[in-house]
Amino acid sequence: ADVxxxxxxxxxxxxxxxxxxxxxxxxxxxxxxxxYQLHIDGHTCVGQSLADTHSLLTAV
Numbered sequence: 001a002d003v004x005x006x007x008x009x010x011x012x013x014x015x016x017x018x019x020x021x022x023x024x025x026x027x028x029x030x031x032x033x034x035x036y037q038l039h040i041d042g043h044t045c046v047g048q049s050l051a052d053t054h055s056l057l058t059a060v
Contacts, residue, residue, distance in 0.1 A: 018045045 009028040015021035017030035032038050032045035039046050 016043050018043060 008023045009015045010017075010021035010023045015023075015028040015030065017028075019033050019036065020031040022029045022031055030038060030043050030045075035048050036045040037048055038044075
């Protein structure tokens with residue numbers, strides 16, 4: 001997610017974030033709305049209950 005410091009990555013396709021794109025100096029960060037959790041890919045948001053279920057299934 002490295003871009004020129006003056007560019008706002010969030011203006012193009014929401015920075016590829018599914019929910020919220022937060023512009024930072026030379027980069028960006030994705031965030032999720034309440035009740036969702038950022039997926040390991042750093043762009044996708046999953047429902048909290050789905051994330052909890054996935055954690056339980058992968059722990060078995």
